[in-house]
Amino acid sequence: MSGQSAQHVAPADSKVTPMMAQYTEIKTANPDSLLFYRMGDFYELFFEDAEIASQSLGITLTKRGKHQGEDIPMCGVPVHAADDYLQKLIAKGHRVSVCEQTEDPAEARKRGSKSVVRRDVVRLVTPGTLTEERLLDAGANNYLMALTRLKGGSMEGDAIYGLAWIDMSTGSFQVSETDHQRLAADLAQVSPRELILPDNLLQENELRLIAEQPGGALSPVPRAFFDSSTATDRLGHYFGVKTLDGFGTFSRAELSAAAGILAYIEKTQLGERPPLDPPVREAGTGRMLIDPATRANLELSRTLSGEKQGSLLATIDRTVTGGGSRLLASRLAGPLVNVDAIHRRHDAVAFFLGNEIMREGLRQTLKGAPDMARALSRIALNRGGPRDILAVAQGLEAARAVLDQTGSVADAIPAEIAAARASLEGAPHDLGTELVSALREDPPLLKRDGNFIATGFNADLDELRALRDESRKVIARLQASYAEELGLRSLKIKHNNVLGWFIEAPSAQTEKMTADPGRFIHRQTMAGAMRFTTTELAELESKIASAGERSLAIELEIFDRLANAIIGTGEAIKAAAQGLAILDVSAALAKLAQEENHVRPTVDDSRAFEIKGGRHPVVERALKKAGGDSFVANDASLGPDKDGNTGHIWLITGPNMAGKSTFLRQNALIAVMAQMGAFVPAAEAHIGVVDRLFSRVGAADDLARGRSTFMVEMVETAAILNQAGDRSLVILDEIGRGTATFDGLSIAWATIEHLHEVNRSRALFATHYHELTALSARLERLSNATVSVKEWNGDVIFLHEIVPGAADRSYGIQVAKLAGLPATVVERSKQVLSQLEEQDRGSRAESLIDELPLFANLTPVAATASAEPDPVLESLCDINPDDMTPREALEALYRLKALSGKKPA
Structure with missing residues (x-):
């Protein structure tokens, strides 16, 4: 979009119309976005913007006059439907500058008949700065994130990264510091809709590819946005404080990122200031580290095809509010590692699981609670309407109702629920009562439409509405009053375009009226009739004429007063909204536990990992929906042995389709659910906190980086071996299968030894290399497990049970037969397999065990390097x-x- 030709952005001759001169001036100042130029009831786009928009939106491209001898391409969208078109443009990666009329057309006419109405850009719409309800996903945060890099700092290494992320629709503001090793995982946890970063960083290919991984829009900005020397002053000015000490302690990198994101907001919002919370520092060590590949493999929030349906989040989500759904997604994205905090969440779920009647009543109340946090943000940004005020009103009503519903147990509730309840008690309930009485039940979307203030709230407004809507009845009552007073049944009050409203009576019966000229003012004499007016009628006529405008003005005045009252209590309203979200999530997870037979896990600081009767939550639910077989539960034991040694590894063999990958994933998901604060799909679960979760299950080409499937597999495996520790949980599936058999077997062999001797992680390792099972004779914390099967008449029956032992074959030919391979191919495969099995590969592996030196006795490669500094x-x-x-x-x-x-x- 920035490549718009010069002839379209600079008027060069006298034939340029004033309107087009204004347009090109504004467009020149906003070259990197589509310009929505307000023309009456339409936003119009011209030149290259029009061509782009017409193609993106599927609307007609027309022409509007000429510019420098050429036709002007043009398209437009109605103002009342602009949100729908904005949504489509933003979804396709465009940015939009909204240019509004900033003066009344009548004022422009006073300057001359050819004067152009003043216009200016009032907002730059980008993916990360959306606040409109119709443009947002109610169940997902809309994060704008800033990334910057500084040399030195509190972390190891030459460079550290500062991160700051904001959800403008709710006002949340968080910052953190990270390093290159954690950067991709931290970005993936937040999953920003838009990422801003200094333009010079995008010149580094590796960093650019990391930045692109979350899938949001990339917005490079000048490095000056991230000036750390002025960051403290920028934050202090924004929040109106002289020192940031009251907000906490922040590193230089965090301050730089926070300053950058505020600079971007000021640039895009053009004077409007979102009601942001003070920045909160999120320590990266407070969350389970999950890298992007693991998130994708485990399908936490999206399936591998990019769909939400079928993900873990969609499977466990029982929330009934937008705020609750967003909080659940946030907790799933960043499971905790603090045991006490995890216990508080489990206590809240357990409370609602044991109080079903209260829980269901509370959930019914919450269903009627609109999204207060997002409504508040729109009101504060001057983008709110009557429905946003009603949303706050109904949200505060719901908060009061929840307080009443939980009042009987207020002294016996767990800490998590008590804190949420305290935030509801601090809500401005008196304001909520006023808002409810002020608004009609079904107000219009836009305040300019009027008719949103309830009857009886304002006497002057009611009178004006009566004049506006019932003018004939008001005139009739006045006519009846005059007729009775003067004793003239033939007296009429009429209207025409010349006199307006007037009193008419037969000339022969007007003695009383002509005798009182101070009251009845003569206007016109007709053949057989006379016409008069009175001060009362003139005032009434004036009121009727302006009743519509005046009633709208009063409504807008009331709206502004209510909006200011809401903004003035914004912190309390935000806290109440968060309290409702916490209650919603806790009740929803209790509902999930009851419906799906989940249990409370034991989570502590040990290295335990004992799962009894574990199940895969997504697969189990899919089986239930399909009405098929029930899910086969399995145990997993990866915790310390009798001597306290950590990092037990299960080497799992067995045929394809038997359930190895499902078993691997389900244990990872159980750990995630336990540490996010949910109950888990198992009969029992004891989990020592997992600080890092690694999963390498399946792979695909990464064409952007020129990597083959095998290369992707090796990169992900390298990341695991270089980062996993004794508190980590590692899930590996089919390492080495993407290359030649001996190469792959060698890599898998060495990987297991490294996990056992160096990483000492708890691990599940699935493989078809049966030779690896011989390693259990050498590695004391390695155990063999297999998926049991039965053969029947040459076919294989999968039992999906994980049992101790090793598989002697993979049943690949039987699986191929089930897949429908031609019978001739299946038969020939059996012949070839029979010949290959005569080579006795098992004995070869056992001989390798005897001949190879122990992994622990190998000289580290690093030790052979020169110790002399370079x-x-x-x-x-x-x-x-x-x-x-x-x-x-x-x-x-x-x-x-x-x-x-x-x-x-």
Whole structure:
């Protein structure tokens, strides 16, 4: 969009109309977005913007006059339907500048007949700055995130990254600090709709690919946005404080990211200030670290095809409010590692599980609670309407009702629910009562439409509405009053375009009226009739004429007063909205536990991982819906052995389609659910906190980075072996299958030994390399497990049970037969397999066990490297390119060349 040709952005001759001159001036100032130019009841787009919009929206491209001798392409969308079109444009990655009329057309006419109404851009609409209800997913946060990088800091390494993320629709504001190793996982946890970062960082391919992983829009901005030297002043100015000490302690990287995101908001909102919470520091170590590949493999919030349906989130979501749904998604995205915090969440679920009648009553109340947090944000940004005020009113009513419903147990509720209830007690309930009495039950969407204030709330408004809507009845009553007073049944009050409203009576019967000229003012004499007016009638006529405008003005005045009252109590309203969301999630997880027979897990700081009767929540629910077989539950025991050694590994063999991958995933999902605060699909569960979860199950090409399927597999495996620790849970499936048999077997072999000796992680490792089962003789914490099957008349029957032992074959030919391979191919496969099995691969593996040295006795590769420091690297680390002049940079390059000891060729 920024490549718009010069002839379309700069008027060059006298033939340019004033309107087009205004348009091109505004467009030149906003080159990187589509310009919605307000023309009466339409937003119109011209030139290249029109061509892009017409194609993206599927609307007609027309023409509007000429500009410098060429036709002007044009398309437009109605103002009242603009949100729908904005949604489509934003979804396709466009940014939109909304240009409104900033003066009344009547004022423009006073300057001359050819004067153009003043217009200006009032807002830049981007994916991360949406607040409109119709543009947002009620069940998902709409995060705008800022990423910046600084040298040095509290973390290890030469560079640290600052992250700040905001949901403008609710006002939440969080910051954190991370390093390169955790960066992808931290971005994936937040999953921002839009990511802003300094433009220079996008020039680094690796960092760009990491930034693109969350799938949101990338918005590069000038580095000046992230100036850490002025960050404290920017934040203090935004929140109206002289010091940030009251908000907590922030690192330089966090302050830089926070300043950058505020600068972007100020740029896009053009004077409007979202009601943001003060920034809250989220320590990265407070959440389970889940990298992007693991999130995708486990299908936490989206399936591998990108659908929400079929994901873990969709399966467990029983919430009834938008705020509750967003909170549930947030908890699933970032499971806790703090045992006490996890216990508080479990206590809340247990409370509602044991109080079913109260829970269901509360859920019924919550169903009627609108999204207060998002309504408040729109009101504060001057984008709210009557329905937003009604949403706050109904939300506060729901808060009061929930207080009443939980009042009888207020002294015996767990801490999580008590804190939520306290936030409801602090809500402005008196304001809620006023809002309910002020608004009609079904107000219009836009305040400019009027008729949203309830009858009886304002006497002046009621009188004006009566004049506006019942003017004939008001005139009739006045006519009856005059006729009775004067004794003239023939007296009429009439109207025409010349006199307006007037009193008419037969000339022969007007003595009393002509005798009182101070009251009955003569207007016109007709043949056989006379016409009069009175001060009362003139005032009534004036009121009738302006009743519509005046009634709307009063409604808008009331709206502004109510909106200001809401904004003034915004913090309490936000807290109440969060309290309702917490109650919704706790009650929903209790409902889930009851419906799906989930149990409370034991979570502690040990290294335990004992699951009895574990089940895969998504697969189990799918089986129930299909009315098929019930899910076969299985145990898993990866905790310490009798000597307290950690990091037990299960090596799982068995045929395809028998359920190995399902078993692997279900244990990872049970850990995630337990630490997010939910009950789990198992008969019993004891989980020592998992700090990092790694899952490599399946793979695909990564064409963007030029990686084959096997390369992707190896990159993900490398990340696991380099990062996993003794508190981690590792799920590995079919490592090494993407290359030659001996290569793959060798890699899988070494990977298991590394997990056992170095990482010491709790791990599940599924494989078809049966030779690996021999490792259990050498590795004391490695156990063999297999998926049991039965053969019947040459076919295989999957029992889906995980039992101790090792499979002696994979039954691949039987599975191929089930898949429908031609009978000739199946028969030939059996012949080839028979010949291959004569080579006795099992004995070869056992001989390898005896011949290979122990992994622990191998000399680490790093130990063979020279311990002498590299003078070139040392000198390079001392260089700060940002502080150097071109001459200094050139001299430094010569010094590095000299230190290398190499002469030019």
